[in-house]
Amino acid sequence: MDVLYFSIILTFFCLPIDGEKSTKFKKTVEYLVQYGYLEKNSMSNSSLLSGTSFRNSLREFQSFVGIPVTGKMDKPTMKMMSAPRCGVPDKSGKSNRVKRYTTDAVIWNMKHLTYKISKYSKQLKRNEIDTTIQKASNLWSKYTDLTFEPSKRGKIDIRFEERQHGDGDAFHGELAHAFSPQDGGAIHFDDSKRWKIGFGPGYDLYQTATHEFGHSLGLGHSKVKESVMWPYLPNTWKRDLHPDDIKGIQELYGKKTSCKCNSP
Ligand SMILES: [Zn+2]
Ligand SMILES: [Zn+2]
Known part of the structure; x- marks a missing residue:
């Protein structure tokens, strides 16, 4: 009788915890796959997941985002995984859309680039979006000979x-998210998110657009937290490129030739 009672109690209290644990585990695996830390086929391979490959990819993620490298689903890890971020993978395991600029980045073979905003946000005024997108592209022109022009085509x-x-x-x-130059460089914003230009609640369109232009030009994510190419939105953006971004973009397109203001 006691054993039966104990089993019932155990079942009653343990099942939800196990369920919660497995949901947390599943979400963590999905995150690691989504952002390139874990191969997609390992999701269905339980022996891989129970072994070192899961822990190693978790460690790689922790190392990339600069939190303690424990290989465990601890609080800092779960907090980081719930932070708003860009959809482009940090590593190219999942997708080949973005090549790291340190390896074999594909770049535009022209300096004068054109763009078009073919679908506007339902939340913001068109002219404000036009100005913000132009400002974001201009930040990349500031340190290179690249120029950007809005155009119907x-x-x-x-x-x-x-x-x-x-x-x-x-x-x-x-x-x-955005595509690399070899895939056309398109930039997509999620319009179900609340966007802002300037002050107020919502995500900063200027900051996000500057980041996505970086991908459009061939840059991958950076480990430098203060950089524009950090996958998350830092609270303290100085509304300019960081020396790490400048170094990255100049490795791809060279320094600006018309001024001496471009050293990182
Ligand atoms: Zn990104
Ligand atoms: Zn898209």
Whole structure:
């Protein structure tokens, strides 16, 4: 009788905890796959997941984002995984959209680039979006000979979209994503997110657009927390490129030739 009672209690109290644990584990695996730390096929391979490959990819993630490298689903890890971020993988395991600029980045073979905003946000005024996108692109022109021009037949297609939007990469929590030059450099913002220009609640469109232009030009994510190419939104953005971003973009396109203001 006691044993039966104990079993019932055990079942009653343990099941929800196990369920919670496995949901947490599943979400962690999905995150690691989504952002390139774990191969997609390992999701169905339980022996891989129970072994070192899960812990190693967790360690790689922790190391990339600069939190204690424990290989465990601890508080700092879970907190980081719930922070708003860009949808482009940090590593190219999942997708080959972005090549790290330190290895074999593909770049535009022209200095004068055009863009078009072919789908506007439902939340902001068109002219404000136009100005913000122009300001974001200008930050990359400031340190290189690249120039950007809005044009009806622009090469870089910019859209505000929601959920599934035709590129096989539905939004599920990310703020935005972008394609590398070899894939056309398109930039998509998730319009189900609350966007702001200037002060107030919401995500900063200027900051996010500057980041996504970086991908559009061939840059990957940076480990430097203060940089524009950090995958998350730092609270203390100085509304300019960080020396790490300047170094990255100049490795791809060279320094600006018309001024002496471009050393990182
Ligand atoms: Zn990004
Ligand atoms: Zn998209």
